[in-house]
Amino acid sequence: MSIEFLDKVSNICNIEYMKDSNDMQFEAAAKLFRILGHPMRLAIVEALHERPWCVCELAERLGLNKSVTSKHLSSLKSAGIIDMKREGTQVNCVLVMHCVLEMMHCAVNPPVSKQL
Numbered sequence: 001m002s003i004e005f006l007d008k009v010s011n012i013c014n015i016e017y018m019k020d021s022n023d024m025q026f027e028a029a030a031k032l033f034r035i036l037g038h039p040m041r042l043a044i045v046e047a048l049h050e051r052p053w054c055v056c057e058l059a060e061r062l063g064l065n066k067s068v069t070s071k072h073l074s075s076l077k078s079a080g081i082i083d084m085k086r087e088g089t090q091v092n093c094v095l096v097m098h099c100v101l102e103m104m105h106c107a108v109n110p111p112v113s114k115q116l
Contacts, residue, residue, distance in 0.1 A: 031079060032081070032100075035075050035079045036079075036100060038072070038075075041075065041076055043062055044069075044072055044082075044093075045076070045082075045100055046104070047062070048082060048093055048095035049098070052092050053093055055069055055090070055093065056090070058073075058093065081096065081097045082094060082097075083096045
């Protein structure tokens with residue numbers, strides 16, 4: 001049996017479980033984790049923690065193309081992590097889901113487990 005086959009079966013079983021359990025909260029959390037799974041998006045979250053940025057400033061700070069930055073920002077917005085507001089010709093971005101920072105910092109500096 002191939003890994004691809006097992007992945008497909010696992011995916012089908014997981015989808016059926018979600019339908020049967022009627023508990024879509026895990027699906028929303030999984031989407032959030034998938035979106036946060038890109039290092040550049042985490043860099044954007046970190047920058048937005050400092051202050052709101054317009055797309056062009058953020059692109060320059062991170063050394064990215066403006067369109068690439070916009071795509072990352074769009075993903076973050078779709079998960080409710082950031083908000084984007086147009087002001088004239090600029091689009092300003094602000095971090096609204098501050099709790100992701102604690103999780104991100106925990107991953108970078110994991111807590112030391114205490115031996116019993």
